[in-house]
Amino acid sequence: MMKNDSGLLSLDFIVGFTVFLAAFIVVIGMLPGVYVNIQSSSADSGRDMTAYRTGVILAEDAGISSDSSDGIPWEHQPPMRPENIVRLGLAVSKETPNILSPEKIERFFNVPAYFNLTADEYRAKLMFGERPRNFNISFREDGRETLYIGDRVPNAGYGFSKRYVKVKDAGRLVVPVGDLTRGVTVKLPEGADEYIYRNTTSFILSRANLSDRSVTPAYRIDPKTERAVIVIDGINTVLGVQDGISSVVIESVGLFADGDEVAMPQNGGNEPYNMSNKPYICAVDGMPVENGSEIHVKNAGVLEFVLYPNAMYFPYSYSKLEIRFNMRYTCLTDGEYRFIQGETDYDYDSPYLIPPHLTDGVLEVCIW
Amino acid sequence: MVKVSKSTLYDRECGQLFAMEGLIAAAIMITAAYLALGTVIPPANADMHVSEMQLKQIGDDLLHIMDVPDGNGGTGYLESVVYNASPNRGPAANAQAGAAFNATFMNYLRKSTGATINADTLRYSAAIYCVDDSGEVVRLPFANYGDNTGRNPSVCCARYVAANDWGLIGQSSSDTAVRLEVLLWRE
Numbered sequence: 001m002m003k004n005d006s007g008l009l010s011l012d013f014i015v016g017f018t019v020f021l022a023a024f025i026v027v028i029g030m031l032p033g034v035y036v037n038i039q040s041s042s043a044d045s046g047r048d049m050t051a052y053r054t055g056v057i058l059a060e061d062a063g064i065s066s067d068s069s070d071g072i073p074w075e076h077q078p079p080m081r082p083e084n085i086v087r088l089g090l091a092v093s094k095e096t097p098n099i100l101s102p103e104k105i106e107r108f109f110n111v112p113a114y115f116n117l118t119a120d121e122y123r124a125k126l127m128f129g130e131r132p133r134n135f136n137i138s139f140r141e142d143g144r145e146t147l148y149i150g151d152r153v154p155n156a157g158y159g160f161s162k163r164y165v166k167v168k169d170a171g172r173l174v175v176p177v178g179d180l181t182r183g184v185t186v187k188l189p190e191g192a193d194e195y196i197y198r199n200t201t202s203f204i205l206s207r208a209n210l211s212d213r214s215v216t217p218a219y220r221i222d223p224k225t226e227r228a229v230i231v232i233d234g235i236n237t238v239l240g241v242q243d244g245i246s247s248v249v250i251e252s253v254g255l256f257a258d259g260d261e262v263a264m265p266q267n268g269g270n271e272p273y274n275m276s277n278k279p280y281i282c283a284v285d286g287m288p289v290e291n292g293s294e295i296h297v298k299n300a301g302v303l304e305f306v307l308y309p310n311a312m313y314f315p316y317s318y319s320k321l322e323i324r325f326n327m328r329y330t331c332l333t334d335g336e337y338r339f340i341q342g343e344t345d346y347d348y349d350s351p352y353l354i355p356p357h358l359t360d361g362v363l364e365v366c367i368w
Numbered sequence: 369m370v371k372v373s374k375s376t377l378y379d380r381e382c383g384q385l386f387a388m389e390g391l392i393a394a395a396i397m398i399t400a401a402y403l404a405l406g407t408v409i410p411p412a413n414a415d416m417h418v419s420e421m422q423l424k425q426i427g428d429d430l431l432h433i434m435d436v437p438d439g440n441g442g443t444g445y446l447e448s449v450v451y452n453a454s455p456n457r458g459p460a461a462n463a464q465a466g467a468a469f470n471a472t473f474m475n476y477l478r479k480s481t482g483a484t485i486n487a488d489t490l491r492y493s494a495a496i497y498c499v500d501d502s503g504e505v506v507r508l509p510f511a512n513y514g515d516n517t518g519r520n521p522s523v524c525c526a527r528y529v530a531a532n533d534w535g536l537i538g539q540s541s542s543d544t545a546v547r548l549e550v551l552l553w554r555e
Contacts, residue, residue: 016390023394027401052421059429098433138481146481153484160422160484164429164476166436219440348440355440360433362479 047159050129051367055161057126058137059363060097063089063104072311073225075107082115088126090165090363092225095217098165099358103227103309105139105167109147122149133367141167141361150366158368166358171221172229173203173344175352177238181338186244186331194246197329199341203230205321207314209347219356221348223321225309226356228346230323232303239340240299244333248340250295253280253305256322257313280307420523423552426490427525430476431550435527445472446529450546453496453510456535466511469494473550474513489554491516497547498531501539510548514555522553 064086065074077084090100090108107114117125123132136150180201188195205228210221221228239248255262282289284300297303305323313321322343329339347353435444449472451457452465473492480486491514500506516522526549535541 019390019394023397026398030401030405033405048421052425055425098429099436136483138483140479140481146483148481148483158484162422162426162429162480164426164433164479166433216437216440218436357439358436360476360479362481364481364483366484 046131047133047157047367048161049159050127050133051159051161051365054127054135054137054367055163055363055365057087058090058108058365059100059163059165060091060094061087061089062091062093062101063087070311071224073104075101075104076225076309076311077115079114079116082117082121085115085125088122092168092222093217096168098163099218100165100167100361100363101225102167102169103225105141105147109139109149111147119150127367135368136366137364138366139361139363142359153366154368158366160367161365163363163365165361165363166218167361168218168226168356168358170227170229171356172231172354173346173350173352174231174233174354175344176233177235177340179352180232180340180342180344181238182341183336184339184341185336187334188331193332195331197331197337197339198251199327199329199339201325201327201340202343203323203346204343205313205323205346207317207319207321209345209349211317212348215348218358221356223309224311224314227309228307228323230305230307230346232305232340233301235297235300235303235340238338239297242337244331244335245298245329245337246332247296247328247330248298249328249330250282250297251326251328252292253282254322254324254326255279255307255313256324257315258319259322262313278308279310280305282306420521423490423523423554424525426477427492427523427550427552430473431525431527431548434472434476435529443530446527446548447531450496450529450531450548451533453508454531454534454541455508455537456533456539456541470511470513473511491520491553491555493522493551495549497549498534498536498544500536506536514553516551516553520553520555522551525550525552 063074065072065077066084066086067077068074068086074085074088088108090104091097092099092101106112110116119135120132122135122137123129127133127135134151136148136153138146138148140146184197184199186195186197205223207223210223212220215221235248239245278291280291282291282295283304283306284295284297285302286304289295295303307323313319325340327340329337331337344350344352348355431446435446437444449465449469452461453469455462457465473494477490477492478486478488491512493512493514493516494510496508496510498506498508526547528545529548530543531546532543533541534544534546
């Protein structure tokens with residue numbers, strides 16, 4: 001009988017203790033719920049906090065894509081694959097807060113149209129709030145039009161964050177044509193009216209040279225993520241004045257990564273990992289020329305070639321990219337001519353390089 | 369003393385009574401905790417400093433981008449303006465540095481994208497703090513736009529700026545760093 005009594009007492013203790021433990025677990029489980037009130041305690045501060053956080057992400061973060069580990073930033077994702085973007089951010093890199101990339105600005109504000117992100121996608125990849133908020137994000141670089149996304153800002157009752165930033169405009173290689181031309185003797189074949197002479201002129205970008213760590217990050221040229229601009233100045237002053245030349249044409253432009261030609265999508269192509277629908281833009285005296293067509297340059301004042309960045313041009317840290325212009329000259333008479341030819345380096349030591357420069361801008365985030 | 373016979377039934381009831389007490393105690397505990405935690409909102413710092421945060425962000429951003437080097441290996445704007453603000457450059461150079469800083473700083477403060485109504489209400493006061501030969505910290509008023517009478521709550525932003533050949537009048541000069549402090553407030 002005594003043994004039965006002690007058994008009953010133990011059972012009581014176990015039941016009581018179990019009930020207490022269950023209650024204790026429930027109470028502890030309720031604690032995190034208490035902090036939910038912080039978010040909803042003030043609607044105004046919630047908006048301000050979201051605006052602040054969004055401003056910080058935009059100005060100080062470079063963003064991230066699902067391919068970031070392969071070196072492909074979010075702005076280089078193909079236009080049909082916005083789902084590859086994990087987080088939006090406009091900074092050139094983590095090392096350079098408040099210094100924004102013009103490529104990222106174009107993609108973010110969709111000028112020209114590229115990703116066409118919806119408001120929900122901007123919310124999911126930038127604001128990360130549990131509440132769906134309305135937003136207006138605007139940006140103005142000095143001397144340019146204001147870019148914006150989102151709805152019209154209400155007169156009152158919105159969270160606000162203003163960030164002062166700089167935009168890193170790409171470096172430019174500006175070469176006077178006189179420094180590119182070489183003398184060539186041309187003799188027309190017997191009885192021929194004209195002679196076609198072909199040659200090439202190349203510009204070399206070496207990733208190893210451009211990644212020079214001694215250069216301040218804000219002014220370092222990263223050919224994987226930044227556009228490269230090549231300007232040949234005053235072509236008409238050398239080629240235009242040679243009367244024996246009837247035409248000078250850039251027949252084609254070839255890109256060679258470590259010696260292998262890169263297959264380039266032409267106008268309207270939507271190849272993966274292509275910065276733009278066009279891999280490059282070539283303009284004669286400010287007038288863009290259709291990619292793939294011949295470029296007549298005999299009387300061109302300025303030839304500007306803008307190469308959009310692409311990770312596939314620089315697969316290795318030592319990779320070199322050659323931009324090759326295939327030239328064709330039509331000569332009508334025998335003689336000694338000066339033609340554009342040879343190789344020119346695109347790096348910090350070049351006397352023709354105008355390094356990247358920073359332009360002031362202001363970024364405003366409104367949330368309501 | 370009443371002698372109670374210990375039957376099997378009595379023992380079971382005793383056990384059940386204890387379990388019921390435990391359940392009731394648990395229910396009371398949960399209800400009390402629910403009521404207590406539900407009515408208390410822990411104050412968050414963010415709630416209290418939201419308005420100040422905007423001014424702080426603006427001030428820090430401005431000092432940061434004004435200190436970005438002008439070209440690879442170059443110096444930032446703040447460095448050049450602080451160089452001329454050194455008392456040993458003379459009052460004329462100091463006044464010119466203050467005016468140049470004021471023009472640049474106000475130009476930045478008034479910038480806007482146009483998305484919102486940009487009321488020109490921001491005012492500032494800048495001062496430079498340096499150390500004299502005796503090791504004392506000296507405050508030198510530098511530039512300002514508007515006077516803070518102390519009634520407008522202001523936010524302090526500061527940045528250490530490289531100062532070459534810096535020195536007070538009659539004292540030694542050296543390559544050092546000075547603290548540029550900006551008070552920002554709304555009027």
